[in-house]
Amino acid sequence: MMSDIQKTENKPNYFSTAIWLVLVALTIVSFCIGETGMQGQDVMLTLLAITMIKSQLVANYFMGLYKTKLLWRGIMFSYFVIVGGLIALAYLKGIP
């Protein structure tokens, strides 16, 4: 019984590892954009889109919300849509 438990536990968790690798890759993409010093509406929207993907990956697969009620996933998604949307609006306001 115990050896079965140990065997299951020792199996690599491929899915969470894949999510982690995607998060690392997206972080490096954001960093490269920052390093080039690019700016403007398209860059800002791209960075916000990357941030939205990353935040939803963390919420759904690291926090484990993908298996909960739609309500909880909806709250996390709406949070980013509202906060991210207002940030985008403010930045567009600031573009000369």
Place this chain on the structure above:
Amino acid sequence: MTKTQNIGTRLNISTNTLNKEDLPGDFALWIFIFAEMLAFGVLFVAYAFARAKDVAIFNESQLTLSLSSGVINTLVLITSSYFVVRGVSAIKHGSSKHCAYFLTGAFLLGGVFVCVKMWEFNAKFSAGITMSTNNFYMFYLSLTFFHFMHVLMGMVILGYIIIKSLRSGYSVQDYVGVETGASFWHMVDFLWIILFPLIYIIR
């Protein structure tokens, strides 16, 4: 089976189904998580609108930040969150020892985050930069310090769970405490994922 037992069984089934769809960990902590996210959300939006009024100062000041330390801290927090996921998975499979090892990895990475952030704060304070230097630094210092305090709090929670795991305080049947601590740590990661591009990159 009597009628009462039948109702009991039905209730049990519906409760289990409900639990399966519920938030992981203690619901009380989720109230706290949502409140914290709301507080940070207001600050993120306030930063963006304050920047819109003074774009030149914000862009100029942003260039003085160390993008490298920002990305290192992002990678550190993402990886620590991954270790926490593995820790939760380990306890769900009955391995208290593996759970403690993974959470210790996450705890140590939290320590790396704290060291990098303290180095960054020290560099700014040594250069004579304070919260009253300008609006950008006011937001940068308050937002990152507020987040820094959450990292410290998360480390205290992880430390407690690690000790309890090493003493076999959690099991396959009872791991709510691990999930609760994990949810808090993921929130810290979630908020930094928004904070990093907002303060360090987007201009």
